[in-house]
Amino acid sequence: MKERIGVYICHCGGNISDYVDVERVRQAVENDRGVVLAKTTVFACSDSNQNDMVDDIKKHNLDGVIVASCSPKLHLATFRSVTERGDLNKYTYVHTNIREQASWAHSDDKIGATEKAILLVKAAIAKSRYAEPLYPNQFEAEKTIAVIGAGISGMKAAVSLSDKNTSVILIEKENKVGGHTATWGPLAMSDEKGSDLSHRIYSDLLQRDNVTVLTGSEVISSKGSIGNFTLKVRKRAQQAGDPVETMEFNVGSVVVATGFDPYLPKAGEFGFSSYENVITLPDFKHLIDSFSGKYLEYRGKRINRIAYIYCVGSRQVDGENRYCSRYCCTSVIHAAIQAKKKFKEIYNFHFNRGIRTYGKQELLYAESLQQGDIYLQSFEDAPPQVYAENGKTKVKIKDVLTKEKELEIEADLVVLVTGMVPRADNSIGTMFKLPKGRDKFFNEVHMKLRPVETVIDGITIAGTCQGPKNIVESVNSALSAAAKSYSYISKGMLETEPIVAEVNTDLCAWCGKCAEACPFDAIGQKDVNGKQVAVINNSVCKGCGMCAPVCPPDAINLINYSSEEIMSMIEQLAGG
Amino acid sequence: MKKNAKILVFSTEKISDPAIDMAGLLKLHYPPTVYTITVPCSSGIKPSWILHAYEKGFDGVFIAADGSDCVFGESCTEKTGNVVSITHDKMKGTGIDPARLRMAAICSVCSESFVKQIRSFNDYLIKTLHA
Numbered sequence: 001m002k003e004r005i006g007v008y009i010c011h012c013g014g015n016i017s018d019y020v021d022v023e024r025v026r027q028a029v030e031n032d033r034g035v036v037l038a039k040t041t042v043f044a045c046s047d048s049n050q051n052d053m054v055d056d057i058k059k060h061n062l063d064g065v066i067v068a069s070c071s072p073k074l075h076l077a078t079f080r081s082v083t084e085r086g087d088l089n090k091y092t093y094v095h096t097n098i099r100e101q102a103s104w105a106h107s108d109d110k111i112g113a114t115e116k117a118i119l120l121v122k123a124a125i126a127k128s129r130y131a132e133p134l135y136p137n138q139f140e141a142e143k144t145i146a147v148i149g150a151g152i153s154g155m156k157a158a159v160s161l162s163d164k165n166t167s168v169i170l171i172e173k174e175n176k177v178g179g180h181t182a183t184w185g186p187l188a189m190s191d192e193k194g195s196d197l198s199h200r201i202y203s204d205l206l207q208r209d210n211v212t213v214l215t216g217s218e219v220i221s222s223k224g225s226i227g228n229f230t231l232k233v234r235k236r237a238q239q240a241g242d243p244v245e246t247m248e249f250n251v252g253s254v255v256v257a258t259g260f261d262p263y264l265p266k267a268g269e270f271g272f273s274s275y276e277n278v279i280t281l282p283d284f285k286h287l288i289d290s291f292s293g294k295y296l297e298y299r300g301k302r303i304n305r306i307a308y309i310y311c312v313g314s315r316q317v318d319g320e321n322r323y324c325s326r327y328c329c330t331s332v333i334h335a336a337i338q339a340k341k342k343f344k345e346i347y348n349f350h351f352n353r354g355i356r357t358y359g360k361q362e363l364l365y366a367e368s369l370q371q372g373d374i375y376l377q378s379f380e381d382a383p384p385q386v387y388a389e390n391g392k393t394k395v396k397i398k399d400v401l402t403k404e405k406e407l408e409i410e411a412d413l414v415v416l417v418t419g420m421v422p423r424a425d426n427s428i429g430t431m432f433k434l435p436k437g438r439d440k441f442f443n444e445v446h447m448k449l450r451p452v453e454t455v456i457d458g459i460t461i462a463g464t465c466q467g468p469k470n471i472v473e474s475v476n477s478a479l480s481a482a483a484k485s486y487s488y489i490s491k492g493m494l495e496t497e498p499i500v501a502e503v504n505t506d507l508c509a510w511c512g513k514c515a516e517a518c519p520f521d522a523i524g525q526k527d528v529n530g531k532q533v534a535v536i537n538n539s540v541c542k543g544c545g546m547c548a549p550v551c552p553p554d555a556i557n558l559i560n561y562s563s564e565e566i567m568s569m570i571e572q573l574a575g576g
Numbered sequence: 577m578k579k580n581a582k583i584l585v586f587s588t589e590k591i592s593d594p595a596i597d598m599a600g601l602l603k604l605h606y607p608p609t610v611y612t613i614t615v616p617c618s619s620g621i622k623p624s625w626i627l628h629a630y631e632k633g634f635d636g637v638f639i640a641a642d643g644s645d646c647v648f649g650e651s652c653t654e655k656t657g658n659v660v661s662i663t664h665d666k667m668k669g670t671g672i673d674p675a676r677l678r679m680a681a682i683c684s685v686c687s688e689s690f691v692k693q694i695r696s697f698n699d700y701l702i703k704t705l706h707a
Contacts, residue, residue, distance in 0.1 A: 548620050
């Protein structure tokens, strides 16, 4: 039982203290049984506070530490490490979340949020009293890493992992690598062809002995967890008569880089599929890349006047896709410049909702303006209208840049500037149970602090499967995901939480119900002093606790979640 | 009349906790008298813990279950259902309204669903216990 507990209550800048009276929380718990130190701190996670905590542990001879701050998903590991630096067992540390579950959830009720925070900290103190030193189970981790998806992100992640002397299995569903990038011509900012860029990276990969590239292959199942995933991969027949191959790979971590689908407009959306000269941005890019001749033609008709309608399928006010797809403003302006350079008598009209060519990409916008492109702007409540009149396709807008003057352009071609949407095929996400955000792309643990990790240990996300990105951003994310995945397995050993079931052999009279409930066959039977009792195989037990509620004499508890601990927490949350 | 019922939520570390955290991140408000205890898996909740909560003054207990997303396997759904069923029987035996225990599968991104469930549960408890 802990008798010298230190409690730290974090302001989180103002994220907590703007809504929770942290000083009142401190005062409410400072005299609780076992508490010898209660402090508030502006940022508990800051280096200076961490050092203070280490000093406090030693100076006050603390035997338990509690931090009341943000979600444990963010900083549980941080403060466990601080506890270890203070020479305490890291499992004596208890974390409580008063940000996501108090200050933010109840920002509409400061008194309520403060009262809740007090009880949450008191419950943490109750739990801390029972927190005993534990030692993690260590096991050998597979040093191979799988990368799913061989687009630009997946290939760059594979190169980066290969550089770290790790074996890599790069798995691509399509028969070719390179994803969308491989189908593109000159790219914005560099003008290198997408196909050349993909080919260059792929050639590099083929030189590497520690990279296996599987095209036409899908991961069909995954078993295991961080350090030891077993992936079953099905390779399609490459030629008629070839057998379908099924392979198994053991890997320590997985980088998911499954990419995006381009948004496909609905029938009638801005004239799409109603008028044959209304096409999407990807189609337009392919058109200007593949067409040769002095004048641009589409379906046998000469194209001079091109209307670009921005934010189609992105920044939807009423639709599902409320996000900005980030790459499309730059991509369409680059394509418009390319069209004007490559073909004679091209006039570009950009119907936009505000141009987002951020960073260096602004140079392209400047170039487009210099070459005479016309920009017309509307707000989301009055989008441009596409209609036909006397056999001509026209686009009409109330242009906010000219005091909402109604302007009409006759267009030979209308290009719908479509953004990115999550892959329709979510089989990989479903298989690994990867959470998705409101935008339906895969969700990271924290957008700033853990931007490529998922809540599933050992699985990282790279590129546009996480949300819209341009190639530069995708590659940055891929390199980050590769480094993170490598860090999981780099030591060759991994630790698992020592949370396993334990049996009170005095109470146990072996009925076998616990063994029936265990999905991992971790419970056996043994003789203790002439009595048959349940025994837990700690190396197999996953710590789910399914065995505990089914035990008639209540002889099984999960370490760290014993009935005593949980009931003492309930008592505190009920108000003492 | 009380505005907020006292509700104990059992949530799970990998699945429903992220949803409850995200509800806070999104400032989706729910009564501040809702408190969460995290467990590894909803099928490991003991009926005795739930009964203890009523004994100590909680109006309701909500199990934010893993459902089919459980990292420990598909049997979680059935086993969590069994926990609820056994507890309901015990509640009936001690004269506690079984509707004061609710369970719903809350996936890792089901923040809105969580808040909706809690608000509805709060309304029920206020109406039946504190009207």
